[in-house]
Amino acid sequence: MSRDGHVAVVDIGGEWTLPHAGRLERIVADVERTAAPSARIHLDKLQSLDTVGAWLLQRLIRRLENHGAAITVADVSPEHQVLLQRMVLPPARQTLSRPYVSALHALVERIGRSSIDIVDEAHELVSFLGVTTIALLRAVLQPRRLRFIALASHVERVGLNALPIVGLLSFLIGVVLAYQGADQLRAFGAEIYSVNLLGVSVLREIGVLLTAILVAGRSGSAFTAEIGTMKVNEEIDAMKTLGLDIMDVLVLPRLLAVVIALPLLTFFADLAALVGGAIMSFVVLGISLAQFLEQLQSFVNQSTFWVGFIKAPFFAVLIGLVGCYEGLKVAGGAESVGRMTTKAVVESIFLVIVADAAFSIMFSWLGY
Amino acid sequence: MPPADEPIIRVRGLVTRFGTQTVHDNLDLDVRRGEILALVGGSGTGKSVLLRTILGLKEPDGGAIEIFGRQLDALSVQERLSIQRRWGVLFQNGALFSSLTVAQNIRVPFRENTTLSHKLVNDLIRLKIQLVGLPQEAGAKFPSELSGGMKKRAALARALALDPEILFLDEPTAGLDPIAAGDFDNLIRDLQRSLNLTVVMVTHDLDTLAAITDRIAVLLDRRIMVGTMSELMALPHPWIREYFHGPRGRALQAAQRGA
Numbered sequence: 001m002s003r004d005g006h007v008a009v010v011d012i013g014g015e016w017t018l019p020h021a022g023r024l025e026r027i028v029a030d031v032e033r034t035a036a037p038s039a040r041i042h043l044d045k046l047q048s049l050d051t052v053g054a055w056l057l058q059r060l061i062r063r064l065e066n067h068g069a070a071i072t073v074a075d076v077s078p079e080h081q082v083l084l085q086r087m088v089l090p091p092a093r094q095t096l097s098r099p100y101v102s103a104l105h106a107l108v109e110r111i112g113r114s115s116i117d118i119v120d121e122a123h124e125l126v127s128f129l130g131v132t133t134i135a136l137l138r139a140v141l142q143p144r145r146l147r148f149i150a151l152a153s154h155v156e157r158v159g160l161n162a163l164p165i166v167g168l169l170s171f172l173i174g175v176v177l178a179y180q181g182a183d184q185l186r187a188f189g190a191e192i193y194s195v196n197l198l199g200v201s202v203l204r205e206i207g208v209l210l211t212a213i214l215v216a217g218r219s220g221s222a223f224t225a226e227i228g229t230m231k232v233n234e235e236i237d238a239m240k241t242l243g244l245d246i247m248d249v250l251v252l253p254r255l256l257a258v259v260i261a262l263p264l265l266t267f268f269a270d271l272a273a274l275v276g277g278a279i280m281s282f283v284v285l286g287i288s289l290a291q292f293l294e295q296l297q298s299f300v301n302q303s304t305f306w307v308g309f310i311k312a313p314f315f316a317v318l319i320g321l322v323g324c325y326e327g328l329k330v331a332g333g334a335e336s337v338g339r340m341t342t343k344a345v346v347e348s349i350f351l352v353i354v355a356d357a358a359f360s361i362m363f364s365w366l367g368y
Numbered sequence: 369m370p371p372a373d374e375p376i377i378r379v380r381g382l383v384t385r386f387g388t389q390t391v392h393d394n395l396d397l398d399v400r401r402g403e404i405l406a407l408v409g410g411s412g413t414g415k416s417v418l419l420r421t422i423l424g425l426k427e428p429d430g431g432a433i434e435i436f437g438r439q440l441d442a443l444s445v446q447e448r449l450s451i452q453r454r455w456g457v458l459f460q461n462g463a464l465f466s467s468l469t470v471a472q473n474i475r476v477p478f479r480e481n482t483t484l485s486h487k488l489v490n491d492l493i494r495l496k497i498q499l500v501g502l503p504q505e506a507g508a509k510f511p512s513e514l515s516g517g518m519k520k521r522a523a524l525a526r527a528l529a530l531d532p533e534i535l536f537l538d539e540p541t542a543g544l545d546p547i548a549a550g551d552f553d554n555l556i557r558d559l560q561r562s563l564n565l566t567v568v569m570v571t572h573d574l575d576t577l578a579a580i581t582d583r584i585a586v587l588l589d590r591r592i593m594v595g596t597m598s599e600l601m602a603l604p605h606p607w608i609r610e611y612f613h614g615p616r617g618r619a620l621q622a623a624q625r626g627a
Contacts, residue, residue: 018531021484050531051563052484055495082562089494096471096490096507332512335466 007038013045016053024053028060037069044075049083058087121347128325132255135247145245150253158219159261163268165218166211170269173206174198174276182285191285195292198277199300204308207270209356212315215262216348220323223254224344227327228337236328246328255320262316266309307368311359315352322348374437376401376534376566377422383430384417391417393590395431399534404560404567405594406577409587410607415570416460418587419538422568423457424448435534453481455534456527460542462519464511470497470522471507477529496525501555517548521555528559535560537569541576553579574612574620586611 010031016024041061049057061071076084101109139145181194227250230236239246274296281287287295326344330336375398384392391414399405407415420426422433424440433440436451443451464473474493478484484492497507500521511519520540527535540556541549553573557580560567571577577584577597585594588607593600601612611617 018482021482021488025485025488051495051499051528052488052492052531055492056488059491079562079564086499086562087495089491089498090504096469096493098469098508333466 007040008034010039010041011045012041012043012057013047015048016046016057017048017050018052021052021056024056028056032060032063039064039069039071041071041073042075043073043077043080046077046080049080051083051087054080054083054087058084125321125325129321131247132251132321132324135245135252136255139248139252145248146256147249147253150249151256154253154257155261157222158215158257159264162215162218162261162265166214166265166269167272169214170202170207170210170272171276173210174202174273174278175280177201177206177273178277178280179284182281192287192291192295194285195277195281195287195295196299198281199274199296200304202273202277203270203300203304205356207273208266208308208311208315209352211262211266211269212312212319212352213349215258215265215316216319216323216352217345219258220319220348221341221345223320223323224327224330224341225337227324228330228340231328231330232333232337251324251328254324255317258316258320259313262319263309263312266312270305270308303368307363311356314355314359318351318355319348322351374401375399376436377568378434379418379422379431380434381431382418382421382428382433384414384421384426385429390590392587395590395592397585397592397594399566399568400583401566402564403582404557404569404580406581406584407568407570407587408572408577408584408611413587413590415587416538419536419568419570423455423536424452453477453530454532455536456530456532457536458520458523458527458538458540460538462511462523464519464523464526466511469508469510470502470514470525473511473522474507474526474529477526481530492529496528497522499528499559500525501551517544517552520544520552524555524559528563531563532565534566534568537567537571539570539572541571541573546575549573550575550579556580574616578620 014020041057061073064071178194178198181197182191185191185194185197227236230250236246236250239249278289278292281292282289323344326340326347330340377397377399379395379397382392382395382397383390384395391412395418397418407418409415417426421428422435427441436454438447438451440448440451464470465476468476471493474496475489478489478492482489493507494504497504502518502521502525506514506518506522511522514522524540535556537556541552544552553576556567556569559565560580569576569581581597583594583596584600585592586600586608588605593603593605593608595603597612600608603609
């Protein structure tokens with residue numbers, strides 16, 4: 001920068017580009033402070049200019065003019081001129097952020113919204129249960145409507161493919177329960193009763209609950225993700241326009257598959273847990289298999305098993321229903337699929353446990 | 369910096385294979401500084417794959433790619449990142465981050481690559497929004513609140529954030545109505561001139577080809593044929609003849625003659 005009488009002469013040169021923006025900002029601020037009532041800006045030494053440099057230059061010129069300075073710009077190359085001319089924003093700055101909402105306001109709003117959502121969701125889920133029931137009745141009256149191949153493939157995926165994980169986890173839970181029971185009961189010299197503890201807790205509660213939670217996480221989520229992805233791909237719309245019934249094609253095979261597979265898996269889980277318990281009892285307490293079975297039979301009867309087992313199909317309906325329902329509710333893009341899948345898993349596990357509590361109350365009423 | 373007549377992108381002997389299927393076989397391509405080059409070709413000829421390979425999103429199965437005179441696979445991660453900052457990409461569906469507003473989307477490249485003051489970045493974001501012809505209110509909106517054409521413009525603003533030298537566009541006008549597509553063509557031509565960009569685009573829009581491209585690269589028989597539209601139209605290759613002299617191409621030529 002130099003002076004020519006009253007006129008400040010500003011020589012701009014070098015690279016006015018993004019990598020040097022920090023330094024350029026400081027230079028511009030300096031010039032802004034010191035420029036005289038009139039200034040001449042020379043751009044002949046300017047090597048390169050991008051939008052950042054052009055914006056800073058343009059801003060400098062405008063600000064100096066606003067202070068009443070007379071500005072002339074000299075030696076601008078045509079391509080720099082084009083760029084400089086475009087660097088003008090409307091004077092009133094539109095805010096770039098969303099309107100501000102106070103935290104308290106947002107909190108109240110969120111609580112309100114989710115309360116309404118929960119009620120809506122419950123309402124819609126019940127009506128979905130109704131629609132499904134009608135579809136099921138229709139399928140019973142006209143068995144042709146049922147897709148047996150789809151059903152079989154879903155049974156395979158929900159049931160058969162889950163055998164290893166359900167078996168392993170139940171086995172381990174059986175081991176843990178037997179060990180913990182034995183550890184506590186040993187203080188009373190009543191180790192043998194850990195077999196009773198194991199039998200009752202596995203058959204009545206843990207076998208079916210564990211299986212249901214695993215299936216909800218494994219297959220309920222898969223239902224939502226599959227149906228949701230089809231929704232995003234407009235496959236569901238395509239099916240509707242081709243005259244296919246979504247309930248028959250997508251929902252019933254999945255729902256029936258869980259209803260068939262979950263009780264079978266539960267039975268398998270019960271066995272695996274008892275085997276685990278038996279092995280642990282032998283290792284820790286030295287109870288032989290014969291003793292174990294005798295103790296089990298003397299205390300556990302068929303109704304113990306049925307009290308647990310009867311819950312399986314009900315849990316299955318909850319899991320299948322929620323999984324399909326949330327899948328059909330997917331709207332928009334892939335991120336909605338993820339959100340709905342999470343929701344389906346949380347919701348179905350929640351409902352399974354609530355239903356389990358309800359069963360407990362009912363059975364204690366009935367005296368089982 | 370390489371001399372001006374040196375190609376800004378140089379592809380030599382590129383081979384691309386998917387399983388047993390060879391998509392590109394010994395393909396060469398030069399892109400000159402400051403031109404708008406369009407890549408065209410039938411389905412499955414590997415237009416998008418070529419673009420992804422140039423961008424470094426896919427490893428080539430053979431051959432070399434030089435951008436700004438540097439061979440890509442010879443660079444360290446750091447050098448590669450600094451080169452990547454010198455190009456912008458507009459993906460087919462925009463690929464805007466759906467959880468961020470338009471302004472936040474444009475802020476991402478600034479936040480990751482620069483240390484500019486918040487205020488300056490805000491001004492630059494406003495500038496880019498204006499540059500691509502969006503109303504300023506669009507900055508506070510989420511991508512889901514925008515129409516298809518506006519999404520493309522917002523994505524273009526993000527691609528232009530760091531003042532790239534090369535702009536890659538994947539089917540920029542696909543899914544736009546003819547008016548919006550025409551506007552978008554003009555926008556790209558206009559920006560290319562005022563920001564001195566080199567533009568490489570995959571497109572099927574004959575109007576785009578005629579209106580704004582300098583040269584056209586046709587992917588044919590696993591190789592590439594480059595020329596201006598009139599040069600290509602004079603070639604005897606059956607696919608090219610069908611492409612430019614088919615009903616759509618003829619309609620375009622008729623319209624141009626009439627104009």
